[in-house]
Amino acid sequence: MYIKNKSLKSICIFALLPAIAAFIIVLPSCNSIVPQEIKKPAIESGVEIVVEILEGSNLTQIANLLEEKGVIDDAFTFRLYVQQQGKEKNLLPGSYKLLTGSEYADVLSTITTGEKQVIYKLVIPEGFTVKQVKERIIKDIPFVEQQELDEAMDINNFTGYEFIKEKENLEGFLFPKTYDVILEYNAVNILEMMIAQYQVETNSLDWSYADENNYSHYDILKIASLIEREAYIPEERPLISAVIYNRLKAGMPLQIDATVRYALDKWDGIVTYDDLETDSPYNTYKYAGLTPTPICNPGLAALKAALEPADVDYLYYVVVNEETHEHKFSNTFEEHVNATNQ
DSSP states (O other): HHHHHHHHHHHHHHHHHHHHHHHHHHHHHHHSSSOOOOOOOOTTTTEEEEEEEHHHOOHHHHHHHHHTTTSSSSSHHHHHHHHTTGGGGGGEEEEEEEEETTHHHHHHHHHTTTTOOOOEEEEETOOHHHHHHHHHHHHHHOOOOHHHHHHHHOOOGTTTSSGGTTTTSSSSSOOEEEEEEEEOOOOHHHHHHHHHHHHHHHHTTTOOOHHHOOOHHHHHHHHHHHHHHHHGGGGGHHHHHHHHHHHHHHHHHOOOOHHHHHTTTOOOSSSHHHHHOOOTTTTTTSSSOSSOOOSSSSOOHHHHHSOEEEOOOOOOEEETTTTTTTEESSSHHHHHHHHHHO
């Protein structure tokens, strides 16, 4: 019996050795996996942000997203709160405008009662014409109808803006930017966002060059639109601006291809000799001076270039690199011809 018990004890001890060894091995590493306190970057409270809750998102995913965006302070606590309120199955997908540092009750109320704002992103690139802006709105904003948009484009809808009064159309005033459009907006509201943005952006500009040289703000907008459509390289904007002013002062026709393209609504392909014969007040090969209206909606960089032309005597420029659209600038017609033939 004694021997038998000894064997049994030995077997038990040997059987426990792997577990004891594993415990000894694992035990020192326990300290290494104890989570250290991570200081989160402080997020200012009361900042309005857009949170997109995707279809099929569960409570954990939503809580983590809200914490990441700074809307709530702790995802785990928020989950417990939602479960306590019995609202786990009532969370609605969609785009919401929420405030950082919000109370749990306010957030839960918003994302469970459908008080959401579906937000459509409307991207208007620099140099878009009114026609292209209309096409983009119809493409990206599904609740705006063509007829409504056509009627909204009437200049008389915006006579409250002093700088628009007595203008022919909205060309130039629809400032290029990315806009948030909500369901409550109509076509006039969407256009007015762009016009108001134009006002904000241009109010900060230094208009002294225009005033000193007897150019109206509308003249500057026209010139900026020409620069926007002609310059592909940022450094060339003030140079093209200088060429425009130098030719205007010399009484020379501007002879800018982009004006012919605007007249023909032809933005692809080459400008042919037949195109240059187009009888249109926008054809600056045929008619001297500025175009009747801007030929596109220029961005801030083009507007600044129109107000800050380079101090050079250039009268000509020609594309010398079709890939980069780099131009060669010249003072004389002879130099221009040589540059064209290179």
